[in-house]
Amino acid sequence: MFDSREKMVLFIDGANLYATSRALGIDIDYKRLLGEFQEAAYLLRAYYYTALVEDQEYSSIRPLIDWLDYNGYTVVTKPAKEFTDAQGRRKVKGNMDIELTIDALELSSCYDHLVLFSGDGDFTALVAALQRKGKKVTVASTLKTPTPMISDDLRRQADYFLEIATLAKTVGRSPVDRSVPTYQDADN
Numbered sequence: 001m002f003d004s005r006e007k008m009v010l011f012i013d014g015a016n017l018y019a020t021s022r023a024l025g026i027d028i029d030y031k032r033l034l035g036e037f038q039e040a041a042y043l044l045r046a047y048y049y050t051a052l053v054e055d056q057e058y059s060s061i062r063p064l065i066d067w068l069d070y071n072g073y074t075v076v077t078k079p080a081k082e083f084t085d086a087q088g089r090r091k092v093k094g095n096m097d098i099e100l101t102i103d104a105l106e107l108s109s110c111y112d113h114l115v116l117f118s119g120d121g122d123f124t125a126l127v128a129a130l131q132r133k134g135k136k137v138t139v140a141s142t143l144k145t146p147t148p149m150i151s152d153d154l155r156r157q158a159d160y161f162l163e164i165a166t167l168a169k170t171v172g173r174s175p176v177d178r179s180v181p182t183y184q185d186a187d188n
Helices: 014-024 030-040 062-070 097-106 121-132 152-157 164-171 175-179
Strands: 007-013 042-052 073-079 081-084 090-093 113-117 136-141 160-163
Touching (some): 007 014, 007 030, 007 097, 014 042, 042 062, 042 097, 062 073, 073 097, 097 121, 136 152, 136 164, 160 164
Parallel strands (some): 042 073, 136 160
Antiparallel strands (some): 081 090
């Protein structure tokens, strides 16, 4: 699937990967994820896209965003929009599809292979456009959940499908792993 001579980029739809990993019951170790792809090919860049609620004092995603930004990822954010739906419930909307698509197309002359971490069928047209430019596209998502997290059209369009449940064997950890101290964390 991957060729060590290829120039590769990762495009991560943060909200989609988060939902997928939660549905699988795993956490992604982003340091190991980066290392896995650096070993597979010449990794030019890894992009992580997410929307942020700007006016909150604390955002649970902020520590992850800061860590990614300092550890080899290019983080692309925009403010999420808050609104009240017809039932009076507060909702937050922050779709990054357009930003991801524009960046993938603008940078296409710089890479050979794009790995898209998303199952969103809206990206089917992007995958087809990149293929017309001679690019290989791998889509990373899952079919292992009761309801597949990937659009059938997107999976069929992609050159390769990467099952996140399989990838998690090398870059994942169960959510309980975070609470288990390592030897270095233990008091001496």
